[in-house]
Amino acid sequence: MGDPKKQRKKYDTPRFPWRIDTLQMELKLLGQYGLRNKRELWRHKTMLSKLRSIARSLLGMPMSQRRKLEAQLVSRLQRLGILSKKAVLDEVLDLTLEDILERRLQTLVFRKALAKSVHQARQLITHGHIAIEGKRFSSPSYLVLRDEEPKVAYASTSPLSTSDHPLRESISLTTETPKRRTA
Secondary structure (H helix, E strand, O other), rough: OOOOOOOOOOOOOOOOOOOOHEEEHHHHHHHOOOOHHHHHHHHHHHHHHHHHHHHHHOOOOOOOHHHHHHHHHHHHHHHOOOOOOOOOOOOHOOOOOOHOOEHHHHHHHHOOOOOOOOOHHHHHHHHOOEOOEEEOOOOOOOOOOOOOOHHEEEOOOHHHOOOOOHHHHHHHHHHHHOOOOOO
């Protein structure tokens, strides 16, 4: 079990960290999803690797043993919103790192236009301006459940909760589509 005071590493580092293609892919994902460092990326990559290895081991089991475990794995991923409602075990093997990164709170705040950029979304979350069902979250890497997704909003005690806040006005101006002139 280990000492509860001692934190354990939750990620595996790349086997060949200095390959140019690995470095470029990691750098692209860091910028696209606003990750703080590569450890965040490696943590989600390790999570994906473990999910895929569980799916591979389930596919090797006899059908009588695998039914219950398969249903648990698929339902967990459906609850997280990583898989669709009608997904099967084979689709777990097709998952990509982007599928998991899209479910992070930071990405969803940006996608819902609560922030101008993913970096600003991270800042709003860490400063306590974002809540899910009225409960503040300060972890940008929190994986939002499918049923929690529509409940992501500004915290009620945050100054951003009022619609006339200057930051919200500037966000709404940038998300609106420009109107075309008609002659």
